[in-house]
Amino acid sequence: MNIKAPRGTADVLPGEAKKWQYVENRIKNICDRYHYNEIRTPLFEHTELFQRGVGDSTDIVQKEMYTFEDRGGRSLTLRPEGTASVARAFVQNKLYGDANQPVKLFYFMQMFRYERPQQGRMRQLNQFGVEVLGSADPAVDAEVIDLAMTVYKELGLNSLKLVINSLGDQESRTNYREALVKHFTPHKEELCHDCQSRLNQNPMRILDCKKDREHPSMSTAPSILDYLNDESSSYFERVKAYLTTMGLEFEVDPNLVRGLDYYNHTAFEIMSEAEGFGAITTLAGGGRYNGLVEEIGGPDTPGIGFGMGIERLLMALEAEDKELNIDEQLDVYLVAVGDETKEQAVKLVHELRNSGIQIDMDYQGRKMKAQFKAADRYRSKYVLILGEDELQKQVINMKEMETGEQSEVSLHDIGEAMQKKLLGGKGHE
Template sequence: MDIKVPRGTQDILPSETGKWQVVEELIRETCRMYQYKEIRTPIFEHTELFTRSVGDTTDIVQKEMYTFQDRGDRSLTLRPEGTASAVRAFVEHKMFGYPDQPVKLYYMGPMFRYERQQAGRYRQFVQFGIEAIGSADPAIDAEVISLAMSVYQKAGLKKLKLVINSLGDTESRVAHKEALVNHFEPHIAEFCSDCQNRLQKNPLRILDCKVDRNHPLMATAPSLTDYLNEESAAYFEKVKEYLSLLNIPYEVDPNLVRGLDYYNHTAFEIMSTAEGFGAITTLAGGGRYNGLVEELGGPASPGIGFAMSIERLLLAVEAENNKWADLSTLDVYVIGMGEAAKKKAVELTYELRNNEITAEMDYLDRKIKTQMKSADRLKAKLVLVIGDDELEKQSAMLKDLATGEQQLVPFSTLIEQVKISITTQVEAKEQ
């Protein structure tokens, strides 16, 4: 039987995982600088969590969730996004009682959506996201956006575009909803069945429709910014003011609505403008979700966050032809020629590793020329060669693969000399 990876998933092979590890470490370090702490939630949750938070009119809930009944006849769903789980944990563990607010969280892990596979989009994908819960200060909106931009910039991306909008508060959205219904209702039969179902429940979602996005009524639809009340408009102005203060360029797009029902006030997306990146340019998206904590049984706790796909981040790096930092983590390749020398090679390899020096050796008893080729492929910094002559002298031949220089080093000072050689090679690369 020819069993292959399920459609919409992928194997990330050892030749690629180095890039993932670089990105993941970059993300964790950025979160540390901003003081966001990691939260790890279950991969599956009760289905009601997503229908109540994400919204039963969204594509995610209607078409994309992996839902199943367990043996206790409970409806469970593989998490399609991270905010709902983080907010559920915030409520369940009474994090709203923490003395330091807002509570600043980040997560990174697999999410699941049943959708058509495209470049950088899979049915199982890895998402990084942050949530800042407990503050209604527009300055935290700017901080959240700046963290997302910082991750992309640290990954070497330059061709970025930040788009923002305000979805307003409840009062603003009610007024806008009424205007949208009046606008679309006379011609709603010309729209897809999803839009027809959304007209009364959530007409704002019509603006996010991929099927009817070129319909003439889309271009003339009432703009939410025209219906913002004084408080919502003032909040949005402060967000823009803080972004300008941080020297973060942005564009206001009144048609940006995002695809999840819990958003209000600030909404944003970060896009790649790199040539050849593809038709789907969005890298990350997020926004404010005041009211979601209350919806899930907690006290009034305003929040804001974003999520980004690691797969699409890597695609954007590739589209800009950025060269990743040297992903090699191999310091020394140890070669032992002959039975006695091999025993010493095993011993030295173990000793190097115990001294925080990454080391590898041959386990196929290949010729020295073949082993040297392996060292090159593995991008080793140094090679240690031990033969009968070296054993007799209680030494090893140390070769720097960057310069070709080699020297005979006594076993007694070998660890110290290896560390010096590695430091010298690293400093030479940095110059």
């Protein structure tokens, strides 16, 4: 039986995994500089969390969730996005009571969405995201956007476009909703089935429809910016001013609504403009979600965040021909020749690893020539050669592969010698 990975999933093999590790480590470093702390939440949650938090009218809840009933009859769902889970953890663990506010969090999560797989969009996807809970300051909105842009820029991406919009407060949204219903109702029968349902449930979602994007009514739809009250308009102006102060270029797109019900005020997307990247250009998206924490049983707590697909980030790096600074060289390869040397070789590899040295050896019983070929394939910086003669004299040959220089070192001193060569004399801390 030929069993393959399920449709919409993919294996990340060792060579590719190094890129993931590099990217994730760079991102963690950036989050540390911005003073964000990591949070990890369960892979599945009670289905109600996403129904209430993400919204019943969204495509995620209606079409894309992996939902199942456990043996106790409880409805559970593999998380399709990260914000609702983080908000639930914030409420359950009473993080709103911490002395240090706002609470700034970041995460790396696997998400699950049942949608049509395509390049950079899988059913099991990996996402980096941040959430800031406890501040309604527009400067926080700018900080969150700046963090996302910094990730892309420090990894080397240049072909980026930042698009922002304001969805306004509840009053503004209500007035805009009425205007959209009035505008689209005469065209209802011409819209797709989903948009016909959205007209009554959440008409703003019509603007985000992929099927009806070319319908004439889209280009003449009213703009949310014309329905912002004074408070919402002032808020948006301050966000734009802070972004300008940071030197971040952006475009305002009144049709940017995002696909989740909990957004209000600031919404944004970051897109790749790299040639050949693909039809779906969005790399990251997010926005403000005041009211979400209350919706799931917490106190009045403003929030803002974003989600960034790791797969799409790697695609963008490839589209711009960006090489990641990954050291794929092995530090040391130990060539052991003869049956008598095996025990000493195992001991030496163990000791060097404990002293902070990256080292490997042969476990295939190969001849000396084949072991040297293995060292070449691993691009080993040094090769240690231990034969029965060396074992008898309690020495080992150390060869620097780049120069070909070779010297004989006491077995007792080889650890210190390797530390000086590779670690500057510093052992494992």
